[in-house]
Amino acid sequence: MPRTNHPETFSRPGWATAAVCLASAAMPITFTGPAVALREIEAHLGGSPLALAWVTNAFMLAFGSCLMAAGALADKHGRRKVFLGAIAVFVAASLALMASPNLWVFDGLRALQGVASAGVLAAGAAALAQEVQGQARVRAFSLLGTSFGAGLTLGPVAAGWLTTAFGWQTIFVLVIATASIAFSIGMRVLRESRDPAAQKLDVPGALAITSALTLFTFAILQAPAQGWLHPMTISALCGTALLLAAFVFVERRHPRPLLDLSLFRYSRFVGVQLLAAAPAFGFVVLLVLLPIRFIGIEGVPVAQAGLWMAALSAPLVVLPAVAGRLSHWISPATLCAAGLLMAACGLVSLSVSAGGAAALWPMFAIGVGISLPWGLMDGLAVSVVPTERAGMATGIFSTVRVAGEGLALAMVGALLTALIAHELLTATHLPSDTAVAVAQVLVSGNLAGAQAGWPSIGAAELMRAFEAAFSTLLMVLAGGTGLIALFVFRFLRTPNVPSATNCLGESA
Template sequence: MTDRTLAPSAAHKALILLSVCLAAIAMPLTFTGPAVALTAIAETLGGSPIALNWVTNAFMLTFGSALMAAGALSDSFGRKRVFLTGTAGFALASLALVGARSILIFDLLRALQGLAAAAAFAGGMAALAQEFSGSARMRAFSVVGASFGAGLSFGPISSGLMSATFGWPSIFLAVVALTSVSFVIGVAVLRESRDPQARGLDWPGATSFTLALTLFTYGVLQAPESGWSDPLVIVLLVGALALMALFVRIELNSPRPMLDLSLFRYGRFVGVQLLAAAPAYAFVVLLILLPIRFVGIEGVGAVAAGRMMMALSAPLLVLPLLAGWLSRWIAPAVICGLGLLVSAAGLAWLSFMPAGGDVNAMLAPMAVIGIGISLPWGLMDGLAVSVVPSERAGMATGIFSTVRVAGEGVALAIVSAVLSALTSGHLPGAHAREGAQKLVTGDVAGAAGALPQLARPALIQAYGGAFSTLLLLLAAITVVTAVVVFVFLGRRETPRDDVPAETVCASANG
């Protein structure tokens, strides 16, 4: 329910959208910035390969696992309240990261930052769903998508410049500035709204889901160091599976579940969730892996690496808006499916670029990947909200965003482990596993220390071969996803008595 005694003017709505977009720009800055500065962070704070992997994964884990809970809280306690709490917490956690003095404190603060980002994102998107409707909602969400694109595009280059000029802590000061302005505008212009039928947070479901993701991520990150047959790794993965089964059982028996599992009976809803997961392995993992490769393996400076990353992410500045415009005439299923196929082609092309070669040759395939993923990017959020009633907008954005962000965190953990295993397979000796872990984090000197019998060119060649194989695997997965998404999103389903018609009969244009 939203207080609509006075309908907001167009200018007022524009300020509401601006508040959410500023927070949206800050989130990818937080995601990509530490990847560009990871070498500098490691030099200052130290840390093992696992601890350095948590620099990104701690944020992604808490962000992804808390989104459904944040969506439920926004429906229950107010979208404005949750959004403002999230932006304030985001700013404070980012400010605290500037003064971090150990890798453990840094990783813990990154986890807190992810929790705050979840509240800001879920509350902000649910608030937008109440203020905009129909085609205006699709356009508003496309603008938010473009804002994410701006953060992704300029995040690496701005982070590289700030890190090189002022040191890596300055990266987080930009996040503080953006979220602070977002908070001030939000206080002034956002209207409070909530779902009158909401019953609060499903604590058992939220707890089991978060613990399942935590154990799974921890197990996958631990496996490259300890081995997949290590008892600790097995216990962590089995525990994650048991907790996820418990989560499903809790949600099925809840009168007001945090995750309405009955919606998964409908093809279009499933298609939207698969679409949400697709950018994780077709695009997002590259935002972390490529800067590490450029700086640590190829020897490119942080500023140059950030500039090169714009080839991958710059299309997100324009093409999401173009996709929203094209959806008036072309079904989103077609746009999304074609976009994923283009990304797969770019991934396959990039796999032929050897490590230690001409890094500029990588720019063209990176641009193709970015162009492809930009097409579904502009439609995903609007499609997610279109499959549930507006009163459950918090739940809708929570489910979709959880699949997307949690999928990104899980994909990053799995891809890092796979890259480490592939690299280890290219290295000889008893310490191949240790050397591979060092290479995956961009530490060639550390790998040389673990494998003194190998010269630097041999180490880089081993990493390059593993990276190429990984890209081909990601391309194959993306092709399969494109086909499945096209089929599922193209379905037209008949409403049933037990589900609101608007849940299953959203038009193909969102």
């Protein structure tokens, strides 16, 4: 009888797909797990509301800003080598996180996890593309997308159960085990491959875009406490603008840029970038904000809150494949726009729900709506540009999606802080700086800390301010998601030809 558990008795492409999918599934678990366990992490490590905000932002910022550079390094130095090396760094950072002495060290290690995750995803996808061909490649990358959906679904559920039963550190045991299995398989079956035309990494471009995203995130997170007109906030925003200008300058002159700006001549390519950013505001931010609301404000047990989050993310395990089949009869523009509009309706419904279990059906509607574009985005990213530009298009798309999620978290958190502060100012006539300080504590989900720090404000008033602000925020997100749906429909229906001018106004 053949030994079916040996890599050689299963196709090499099959085992390569398994290795990359397992490694990729660890990434969303790493993102969503600490969000569910945020209260326990704070209780163990302490830290300010700003430091708590960086628990998720540090990971997503590093992940998104390093994707293009990681892809370039993999092409030059070897996809297998970068893939396995990135997993090793990811595992080491995860082990160190379990022994962090304070929250700022924890945040730094989260950033290192994000850098490693960029290497895992970029090099893994590139290596997989060399292992599978034709229709098998389509199936493999469909499984890669499904693995992300599975990770998003499993992350909150597993994090809630593990945190309750064994402590928050065991969340990282799960991702270490998953990544280690991927490493073991990948080391045996992945073949080394490089791009013979690859040149040296565009270091100035990589530094400029990473610094710009970091500075902008810092400005957004600091602004609620310091004020938008504070010199530090203004300096950070001006620095962001200068760094972005420097990035464009470098990319226009580099022989192998990280970002080929000429791709923005294609209207459908612009539509795909909008599509990549849409889930960040209509879905991904909820993966962080809803556990904060359920656990920190409403007092839902951690394990139960993690289970509730499956209502939001479970549709991503099944429905993206359904969307792919529907695209044979319904245009991708229509499917994507319809899905985003459904998600917007779910956000409106969630904004008027009473909270608790009443939020589950609106959450499910949002998950179903997002699943339709989610199942088509990766394919559209490479189909809306000429074939020879597909690699660069995929890198840009992945960067916009992941970096957009990190920026969305920062911006939505700042907006929620401002909305809560406004509610408190209206209801209690607190000094503005006090209202902002209370709001920052509430945004981190620490209702007990807000009560202890400002006992003159009743718990009912604090909860009312949070719920009113949260409802307003959801309406804003619904409006933005609906607007993006209209733009996506407009751009994706455009014939696939370059515009007369590119995004910089230059002649094509």
